[in-house]
Amino acid sequence: MKDVISEILKNNQLSVTENRLKILELFQKNGKALSHGDIEKMSGKHFDRVTIYRTLQTFVDKGIIHTIPTADNSIMYALCKDTCSEGHHHDDHVHFLCEECxxxxxxxxxTIPQVTIPKGFSVHQTNVLVNGICKNCR
Amino acid sequence: MKDVISEILKNNQLSVTENRLKILELFQKNGKALSHGDIEKMSGKHFDRVTIYRTLQTFVDKGIIHTIPTADNSIMYALCKDTCSEGHHHDDHVHFLCEECxxxxxxxxxTIPQVTIPKGFSVHQTNVLVNGICKNCR
DNA sequence: TTAATTTTGCAACACTGTTGCAAAACTTTA
DNA sequence: TAAAGTTTTGCAACAGTGTTGCAAAATTAA
Incomplete structure (x- = not known):
């Protein structure tokens, strides 16, 4: 497990540090999107706030995780698929936010549905956010 | 003009104040989504920051404006259509963010396209955010 | 005009995110 | 394995964003 995570870091020309291993592990274990605050709590205040911010930013830059826009003004992060690389994200999937949990x-x-945009507008990226109740909460 | 705006406030059981008139007017004039910061600048620092926050929150509660989720962690607000009322928003349209301006x-x-969600999930609301270049910037 | 209610501004605070810099950790090389 | 070079981390300090309590001011109702 740790080895797999190390590989991810090495493949992206990143030093293997305790902090980065821990954060990547949290994403793998939880299998859901995490906020900076989530990670700060889950890591048991072991790492500095600033370090966590910088690590998340590094991971986004490298295409290891992606950000998710949310309605309540908090940035969420989630693991990318293998198709993402440095500077090239391909996270063309729908995000679902459970209002319960x-x-x-x-x-x-x-997949993101095709959206017809008025003449004169050109599209780079489309984000779809769905709110509702997830399968575990009903 | 002022009268129309006053009416909106009265219809929602809100006192008609200089602050509220000004903020609603800014939305009408600009015809686009505004952030708290935008309003603070445009109103010429005439009103207290806190007052602007509270006014925006009041308008959202009353169904006069709605919030727009953004990728960069800033809340945007825009006027609702007449179909929205206190506690019942019906803002089922696509939002477009120009990366240039x-x-x-x-x-x-x-309109929001139909999105097929896995079994067990129930949908309350769908937000679609499109990034790209708008008709004025190309 | 006065009384009751609502809204505002101020002060103070909490949370989130950023920057510079020296110390610590990691990687590379021999 | 140890030393040198590079990267990452933690600390301190700060900026921006948003919230709360409370007294003063403005608005509405009488």
């Missing part, structure tokens, strides 16, 4: 899921199998 | 548009004529 607050969990944010990446629905990897649900 | 930063303007957020409500594309009222573009």
């Amino acid at each position: 607050g969990t944010t899921y990446c629905l990897d199998n649900v | 930063g303007t957020t548009y409500c594309l009222d004529n573009v």
Whole structure:
């Protein structure tokens, strides 16, 4: 397990540090999107706030995790699929936010529908956020 | 003009104050989504920060404006259509963010496409955010 | 005009995120 | 394995964003 995570770091030309291993492990274990605050709590205040911010930013830059826009003004992060690389994200899936438990899921199998945009507008990226109740909360 | 805005306030059981008139007027004039910061600047520092926050919150509660989730962790607000009322928003349109000028548009004529969600999940609301270049910036 | 209610501004605070810099950890090389 | 070079971390300090309590001011109702 640790080895697999180490590999991810090495493949991205990143030093293997306790902090990075721990944060990547949290994403792998939880299988859902996490906020900076979530990680700070889960890591048992072991790492400095600033370090966590920088680590998340590094991971986003490297295409290891992606950010998810949310309605309540908090940035969420989730693991990318293998198709993402440095500077090139391909996270074309729908995000689901459960209003009951607050969990944010990446629905990897649900693709973004085509949206027809008025003449004169050109589209780079489309984000779809769905709010509702997840399968564990009903 | 002022009278129309006053009416909106009265219809929602809100006192007609200089602050509220000004903020509603800014939304009407600009015809695009505004952040708290935008309003603070545009109102010429005439009103207290706190007052602006509270006014925006009041308007959201009353169904006069709605919030727009954004990727960069800032809350945007835009006028609702007449179909919204206290506690019942019906803002089922696509939002477009121009990466050039930063303007957020409500594309009222573009309806949210149907998204197929896995079994066990129930949907309350769907938000679609499109990033790209708007018609004024190309 | 006065009384009752609502809204505002101020002060103070909490939370989130950023930057610079020296110390510590990690990687590379021999 | 140890030393040198590089990267990462923790600390301190700060900026921006948003919230709360409370007394003063403005608005509405009488």
